[in-house]
Amino acid sequence: MDRVEKDPTLSGSTAATPVLTQAPWFSPPEDWAEQHPILSPNAKLETHWLQLAAREHASGPGDGGGRAWLRAVLPPSEAGAPNRNPETAGETPRVEAGSRHRFEVEFEVGVHGIEEGGLLFLMPEAFWDWSEAQTWDPNAPGYTTAIGPDADVRLVPEPGGAVFRVEGRALLAGERLHFVFGAGPSGAQVDRYAERGAEIMVGVDADGDGFRRWIPETARLDVLARAGTRLIAHGPADTAPNASFEIVLALTDSIGNHAPWPMRADPAGSDPGPSAFDVEVLDASTLAIEDPGLRSISVGQNRYAPYRVNVTPRPGEGTIRLRFRGRGALRDFQVDLPPIVVRDAQTRLVWGDLHGHSQLSDGTGTPEDYFRYARDVARLDVAALTDHDHWGARPLDERPEVTSRLFDTIDRAQEPGRFITLPGYEWTNWLHGHRHVLYFEEPGGPRSVMYSSLDPETDRPDELWAALRGRQALTFAHHSAGEPVATNWAYAPDPVLEPVTEIVSVHGQSESPDMPAAVAGAIPGYFVLDTLLAGYQLGFIGSGDSHDGHPGLAQLASGRAGLAGLFTTALDRAHILETLRSRRTFATNGIRPWMQVSIDGVPMGGSLAPGEPGSEATLMIHYEATAPIERIEIVRSGRTATLELAPGLSQHIERQIPPLADGEFHYVRVIQSDGGLAWSSPIFVEARTAP
Numbered sequence: 001m002d003r004v005e006k007d008p009t010l011s012g013s014t015a016a017t018p019v020l021t022q023a024p025w026f027s028p029p030e031d032w033a034e035q036h037p038i039l040s041p042n043a044k045l046e047t048h049w050l051q052l053a054a055r056e057h058a059s060g061p062g063d064g065g066g067r068a069w070l071r072a073v074l075p076p077s078e079a080g081a082p083n084r085n086p087e088t089a090g091e092t093p094r095v096e097a098g099s100r101h102r103f104e105v106e107f108e109v110g111v112h113g114i115e116e117g118g119l120l121f122l123m124p125e126a127f128w129d130w131s132e133a134q135t136w137d138p139n140a141p142g143y144t145t146a147i148g149p150d151a152d153v154r155l156v157p158e159p160g161g162a163v164f165r166v167e168g169r170a171l172l173a174g175e176r177l178h179f180v181f182g183a184g185p186s187g188a189q190v191d192r193y194a195e196r197g198a199e200i201m202v203g204v205d206a207d208g209d210g211f212r213r214w215i216p217e218t219a220r221l222d223v224l225a226r227a228g229t230r231l232i233a234h235g236p237a238d239t240a241p242n243a244s245f246e247i248v249l250a251l252t253d254s255i256g257n258h259a260p261w262p263m264r265a266d267p268a269g270s271d272p273g274p275s276a277f278d279v280e281v282l283d284a285s286t287l288a289i290e291d292p293g294l295r296s297i298s299v300g301q302n303r304y305a306p307y308r309v310n311v312t313p314r315p316g317e318g319t320i321r322l323r324f325r326g327r328g329a330l331r332d333f334q335v336d337l338p339p340i341v342v343r344d345a346q347t348r349l350v351w352g353d354l355h356g357h358s359q360l361s362d363g364t365g366t367p368e369d370y371f372r373y374a375r376d377v378a379r380l381d382v383a384a385l386t387d388h389d390h391w392g393a394r395p396l397d398e399r400p401e402v403t404s405r406l407f408d409t410i411d412r413a414q415e416p417g418r419f420i421t422l423p424g425y426e427w428t429n430w431l432h433g434h435r436h437v438l439y440f441e442e443p444g445g446p447r448s449v450m451y452s453s454l455d456p457e458t459d460r461p462d463e464l465w466a467a468l469r470g471r472q473a474l475t476f477a478h479h480s481a482g483e484p485v486a487t488n489w490a491y492a493p494d495p496v497l498e499p500v501t502e503i504v505s506v507h508g509q510s511e512s513p514d515m516p517a518a519v520a521g522a523i524p525g526y527f528v529l530d531t532l533l534a535g536y537q538l539g540f541i542g543s544g545d546s547h548d549g550h551p552g553l554a555q556l557a558s559g560r561a562g563l564a565g566l567f568t569t570a571l572d573r574a575h576i577l578e579t580l581r582s583r584r585t586f587a588t589n590g591i592r593p594w595m596q597v598s599i600d601g602v603p604m605g606g607s608l609a610p611g612e613p614g615s616e617a618t619l620m621i622h623y624e625a626t627a628p629i630e631r632i633e634i635v636r637s638g639r640t641a642t643l644e645l646a647p648g649l650s651q652h653i654e655r656q657i658p659p660l661a662d663g664e665f666h667y668v669r670v671i672q673s674d675g676g677l678a679w680s681s682p683i684f685v686e687a688r689t690a691p
Contacts, residue, residue, distance in 0.1 A: 020046070022210055023053035029456065036431055036460065040488040041523055044430040051390055051430075051454055054211065055398075062118070062206025064213025065110020070200070070221060071178075072104040076187025093221040097194050097257060098129070100141070100187035105179040105219045107202055114171040114206045120146065120155065121203035121212055122162040122179050124188070126393075127362060127547060131188040133162035133181055143184035149175040165208070193548045193557070194225040194257035195365035201393060214393045228252060228259030231333035232553070233324050234379035237349035237565070237594060238341035241317055247292075247337065249277070249307040249324060250377040256548065256556030258377050260303035262329040276307065276330050280323040284649050287318030287342055306376045313342050319594070319624050319650060338592035339624035339649070347584070350571060351592060352382030352564040353551045354422065355436050355478060355502060355543035360406060361392035361426075365549030367406055371413035371421055378552025382566065382576055384422035384543075385410055385551075386436040389452045391428045397452040404447075411443040417571050429453040432461055433477060433487035435498075440472040440577040461491040468497055472573075474580055478502035478545060480528060481510035483521035489531050493538060499581050500539035503528050503679060504589045505562040506554050507545060511679060514640065515669065517560065517589070532665050532682060533638050539583025539605045539681035540667070541566075542590075554590065561590030565678075567603070582606075583681045591676035594624035597668045597683070599660070604667070605681040611659015619666075621653040627674035637664045660685040 018024035028049060029035070039045075073093045095101055105122065114120070122144055124130035131142030135157035144162035146155040153171060155164040162181070171177075181200060182188030191198055200219040205212035228251035235247040251259045279292050290312040313320060320340040326333035341349070357363030358370050365373075367385055374383035387406070389397045396403050407423045414421040424438040430453075439448040451458040451467045458464050464475065475498045480487035493501070503511040508519040512529040531538065542562025546554035555561035567584040568575045579585065583605025586595045597604045598620045611617055621632065621643075629651065632643045636657075645651060660666055660683075667682040 020049055020053055022050070023057065026053040026056065035456070038488065038490045039431050040433050040486045041526070042483065042486055042521065043432070044485060048430040048454075055454060057211050059211060059213055060207040060209065062110060062112035062114055062204065063211065064204055064215050065112050065206065066108055066202070066204055066215050067110075067217040068105055068107040068202045068215060068219050070103060070219045071106045073221065074102040074104070076100050076102050076182060076185060094224055095190050095221060097223050097226055097253070098189060098192045100189050101182055102187050103181040103200060103219070105181060105200055105202070107177045107179060109171045109173055109175045109177070110204070110215075111173045112206060113173050114166055114204065115208060116166055116168070116170045117208040118166045118171070119158065119205040119208055119212065120164045120166070120177070121205075122146070122181060122200065123203070124181070124200050125191060125198060125359070128364060129192045130190060131182065133188075135162055138184045139186060140184065141186040142182060142188045143186070145180045145183045147178045149177065191223050191364065192255060193364045194223050195359065195549055196222050196369060197359065197366060198223045199359070216394070225257035225259040226253040228262065229254045230556070231324065231326065231330070231335040232377055233335045233337050234592070235311065235337055235340050237338070237351055237592065238343055238345075239313070239348070241342055241344055242313065242315060244310055244312040245340070247309040247311055247322075248376065248379040249309065251333070252377065252556065256550040256553050258304060258373055276327055277309070278325045278327060279309070280325065282321040282323055282336065285319060285321040286650070287316060287320050288314045289320060289322070290314065317343050338626050339594050341594045341624060347567040347569050348571075349594060350381035350566050350568055351552070352384075352541075352566050352576070353378070353380055353544045353546070353562075354382070354384040354438060354476065354541065354564055355386050355426075355505065356384070356546040356551045357387050357426075358385060358549070360396060360402070361387035363387070363547040363549065367409045368413070370549060370551060371410070373549060374551040375415075375419045378550070380419070380552045381571060382420045382422065383551050384424045384436075384438050386424045386426045386438070388426045388428045389450055390454050391426075396425065397450055397454070403450050407448045414443070420571055420573060420576060422573065422576075423448040425450050427451065427453045427464060427475070429459065430485055431459065431488070432491065433480060433485045435461070435464070435475045435477050437464070437468070438474050438476070440474070440573040442573055446471065461488070465494040465497050472577055473497065474499070474577070476500065476502050476541070476543075478505060478543070479507040479510060479519045481522045481526045482519040483507070486523050486526045489526065489534070489536070493536055495537070496581070498538075499583055500541050500585055500681070501528055502543050502562065503540050503587050504542040504677065505545035506558050506560045508560060509589065509677065511540070511669070515677065517677075529635070529638060535663065537665075537682075537684050539580070539585050540587040540679045541580075541585050542587035544590075563588045563590055563592065565595060585681050587679045589675075589677040591626045591672065591678065593626050593670070593676070593678055594622070595670070595678055595680060596622045597680040599657075599666060599683050602683055604683055606683055608660055608683060608685050610662045610685050615659050616656045617659045619653070619655045619657050621651065621668055623651040623670055623678075625649040625651070625670070625672055627672045627676055630671045630673045633669050633671070634666065635669060636660070636666045
């Protein structure tokens with residue numbers, strides 16, 4: 001639905017001053033002030049109310065009716081025979097990311113027809129550098145034309161994108177219209193991110209009342225990555241002594257799209273070959289490895305399949321740091337792996353990205369491809385897909401059958417013991433801040449549920465927690481210090497359902513105004529550090545909030561990201577839930593260091609008893625950096641101190657500190673020279689009185 005201009009009388013509604021100019025009949029519920037006495041400081045009332053109005057509005061029978069398909073994909077301004085005709089060939093067109101084309105879209109009117117005065121909309125996916133569909137400049141990219149079925153029908157451009165009003169007569173069921181997106185000499189540029197099933201959407205407002213619906217059967221194409229320019233390699237974060245482990249290697253283009261392996265120069269070969277890499281143990285490594293065994297999985301048949309390298313450490317404990325150099329067709333590629341810690345321990349560090357979006361809401365790519373990327377390119381251990389409940393062209397909370405299929409897809413993508421997937425969604429609340437909801441029941445257990453942020457029964461945080469009570473579920477506040485909506489901390493986070501908070505993502509960091517790369521529009525008093533000072537106890541995670549189809553590696557395109565370091569005793573949903581509830585977590589802005597912090601043996605996220613006056617506590621920090629360290633800071637109840645460091649990437653710090661007093665907290669943050677940031681979860685001293 002189109003956005004409307006904000007009315008200065010947004011705080012109330014009268015017959016003379018409607019709160020929404022596009023829906024003058026709309027009024028907020030009578031108990032609005034009682035139900036929402038305190039809002040986020042930058043709450044988007046208009047956005048919330050416009051979505052409520054769309055829910056209340058009864059769509060006309062013809063809205064969203066009809067079907068569309070790509071008739072041709074041509075070079076810009078080229079007319080004539082198409083280079084691919086899906087209508088007859090049954091193929092999905094394929095184009096390279098960022099390329100320009102002329103797209104000819106055929107539309108067939110639905111069974112209810114379109115009235116004279118009705119509106120038709122053409123729009124490519126609204127994200128990531130598609131050219132804007134427009135009707136006012138024939139020489140600019142995205143110029144769009146529309147032709148009716150005969151001379152009696154005129155499709156007249158309207159302001160606001162590619163919008164056409166039907167004039168002359170009504171359109172009848174089965175009649176066909178012809179759109180050209182990129183009709184001018186500049187053509188139209190496609191998405192810069194690769195994805196299957198990219199969409200050129202057609203919307204229908206059959207009665208012209210200002211409320212459209214996007215048709216479900218529409219023009220789709222596949223967007224392919226450009227040639228690979230970056231080698232990606234990851235192993236486990238840590239492993240047991242003498243245990244073999246696997247490293248996964250993949251290729252991406254310059255912004256992280258999964259690219260195919262290049263062909264060998266040898267005409268007889270169809271892939272880079274089984275000995276495509278040399279492996280070097282770097283000087284900073286404190287533990288050597290046996291000769292690695294290289295194996296590929298059907299690369300000759302599937303040039304996207306990752307290479308997998310089996311590695312066995314030499315006896316002992318330590319940190320392994322490796323570099324991979326390509327051979328032959330891969331000779332221009334090399335990559336240094338994040339550190340791999342070999343240790344005898346009950347817990348293992350695993351990496352998770354617990355927040356991201358697909359084409360089902362406002363992201364890129366299919367859910368299946370989202371998890372394939374997380375497993376085979378980013379080599380995550382835990383991944384969640386959290387598409388919006390009511391944000392995007394086709395809201396999920398209005399399509400329970402799609403939501404059910406989505407949760408089934410997430411369950412099927414799981415590989416217990418190796419790759420854990422979590423069903424979830426984003427509770428997209430424009431009044432109190434966005435949260436994502438994750439479920440941890442195993443497949444076959446209770447069905448995951450999408451509680452909508454527009455439902456008056458669950459449109460406040462406390463109502464959401466009440467609905468989730470008793471479920472194996474968690475909620476996570478994110479981009480909480482600023483845009484698009486700051487978290488309304490007047491609702492104290494539920495200690496069972498919200499033990500941690502996402503402090504960093506593609507939006508930036510919400511931990512502290514003293515750290516770089518704060519979230520846009522950050523509001524003093526709404527940083528997570530402010531909430532800790534108010535007495536709330538929250539552990540820290542990062543997650544991508546990626547919309548580009550690249551969970552675990554969102555920083556490759558945006559320069560910003562987030563990841564969650566999780567210390568777990570087993571890799572399954574139940575143990576990941578236990579890890580998060582225990583706050584045995586740390587956050588990074590996309591880097592993968594190894595980090596462990598304790599005070600008197602209590603690990604990060606834990607709780608201490610108040611110390612005795614005059615005594616001392618022992619602070620322990622172990623940090624394996626991915627780049628030279630600029631500084632390590634300790635944050636004690638809002639006061640910050642910088643530690644002196646020994647040279648090198650490995651830091652083992654032991655320091656005596658004054659004991660923490662009643663209600664205090666203590667955490668560590670690390671700033672690397674490459675811009676990498678990491679935060680340990682706080683260690684708390686239980687307060688004798690509630691906040």
